Structures are given as C-alpha cells and as structure tokens.
Amino acid sequence: MNTLLSRANSLFAFTLSVMAALTLGCILTTAFKDRSAPVRLQVSRILLKKVEDFTGPRKRSDLGFITFHISADLEKTFDWNVKQLFLYLSAEYSTKSNAVNQVVLWDKILLRGENPKLDLKDVKSKYFFFDDGHGLKGNRNVTLTLSWQVIPIAGILPLVTGSGRVSVPFPDSYEIATTF
C-alpha cells in the first residue's frame, strides 16, 4: 500500500508539473503577439436630445443617438491561445467640463469558432450615450473606435484598438437628425 500511495503521489506531482509547463508555454508563445487588425467604421445617422439622465444622476444631460456600420476581419487575431474577443465600440470626446470622456456604445462577444469577419450595417447603440452635462451639443470632434480585449485560455489580457477610426461632429441643436 505504501508503494501505491507514493506512486500515486509522484504521478500526481508530475501531472501538475507538466500542466504547469504547458500553460507557461501557451502564455509565453503568445505574450508578445501583435493583436491589431484593420477596421472600417462609418457613421450613418446622428440625433441629439436633451433628457433627464434616467440611467443614474438625475440631471438634464445631452443624449446622443448614433447609427453606424462596422466592418473588420479579425481572423488573424485568433490563435491557439485565444478563448474569445470582447469587442467594444467606444466614443471619445472632450468637453468644457471634462477633458476626457469615453462611452462604450456597443459591444459583442466573439467566441473562438464564430465567424471572425464582421460586416454589420445600421447598428444602433446598445447603451445610452449620455454626456455628463451638455458637452455633445456642437461638439466638433467625437471619435468612434472599435477595440477589443483578447481573452486567452491562459495568459495576458491585452486591450487592442483597431486601426480604423471615424470622427464626427455633433449637431448644434437638439432634435434634428443628421444623416451621412
């Protein structure tokens, strides 16, 4: 019974060491890879309203509605150590009260095995685009970018921004839709 126990013990210890070495190998071989990809973004419609922010602080704030097109080929980003990509489209802009504002408008989980080529048209934002005040009205430069977080099977969690971006001006007045 003694040898059985010690055999089981060495087998268990060896299995753990092999798994650890494999995991380390997975991590090291993909740690420094470039995960970026070209992205094409287009905005088709913008509408600006002024509403009481019902998602949180109840003060009247600018609320934007953007419809956009996304096309990207993420096939090269997937490899043996990628479990999923968390994609998110965010708008970044600057206002008088806040130097940096970033709002995620849309996100998607792309699992390994799903179609990595995205070609989406007329996508409406998933999340309410409330500003912290009235900084969207007449804002000349609101930049949309598509980024993704690589979720590995084991290893680093890098955030990568796609190489295409689009900057749009917001209308000077409320309730008037601008189409592109």
Add this chain to the structure above:
Amino acid sequence: NNSGSDFFSLFLQLYYQVLNFGMIVSSALMIWKGLMVITGSESPIVVVLRCIYLSVSPPSGSMEPAFHRGDLLFLTNRVEDPIRVGEIVVFRIEGREIPIVHRVLKIHEKQNGHIKFLTKGDNNAVDDRGLYKQGQHWLEKKDVVGRARGFVPYIGIVTILMNDYPKFKYAVLFLLGLFVLVHRE
C-alpha cells in the same frame, strides 16, 4: 540495534519534516510579498470567488464566458495608469467586503485627473448602478483594488470546493495527515 539510536533517527525525521514544511510556507510568503511589491497592489492575486448576476436564474458568472468561478486573475494597481473603457477593474463598494470584477463602460475625467467611471459585467444586461451604494452613481480611483492584466483558468477550484463543501476540506486534511503518518516509515 540500539533502541536509543532508533528513537533519535525518528526524532531527526520529524525535525526534518517540520523544517521542510516551514521552508514551503516561508517561500510561499516570500513570493506573495514579492508580488505585492512588484505590482504595487494590495492583493496581487484574486481568486474569482463569487460573481453577482442580475437575474432570477440561479447565481452564475457575471463575466462569463470570459471568467468563471475558480479562475485566477493577476492584478496590478499602478495608480499612474489612467482608467479607460474596456479595462477589467476589480473594485470594492464602500461598506462591502467582497470585491467585484467588471468592465469599465464609461469614464469622465477632468483636467486635473479626477475621474469618475461606470462599470458593467459582460454577462449582465444592465450596468452596475444597482450594485453601488444608495445614491452612488459613479466609481472613483479610490474604489479600485486593481486592474486585471492576466489570468489562468481553474486554479482556484480547490479553494472554491473547500469553501462550498466543508466536508471536502476535512477529508483533504484527514488524507494529508494520513499520508504524512504513512510516509514517515
């Protein structure tokens, strides 16, 4: 065979085992403290113990399918790194013990660097405002415990099993004790 020397060799074996055990514990402690210094974070490794899922179905992961209970997350907390959307932050709500691991959805940063931000779990339908304190709409830098930079799956499963099934914990301890006794021969 002198019974005195038998007794002495048994004592040496026991002494050796105690020293061995002490070495393992102090090495683990050194690694833990070393990680604390390198990452600048209070809790450099967080075992994802419990995720809050806003729905009537039985509690499951709010960051699935990326992270599940039992995965190990590596955090850093370099305060100079600006908080940006898309990052996974580990934060604590005032008055609550358990840290939450969610993604940043929205940020508003002033010229002087003061930032307020909103979070949401990937698998949740709504943002985290329902989890924050009564009247709290934003998180700030002071609420952040660390930012997730890397992860290894399944490692914490033993901790979870021992937490959820105390009988399992006792069984493991019992088997360990049994093994030490048997091995000493």
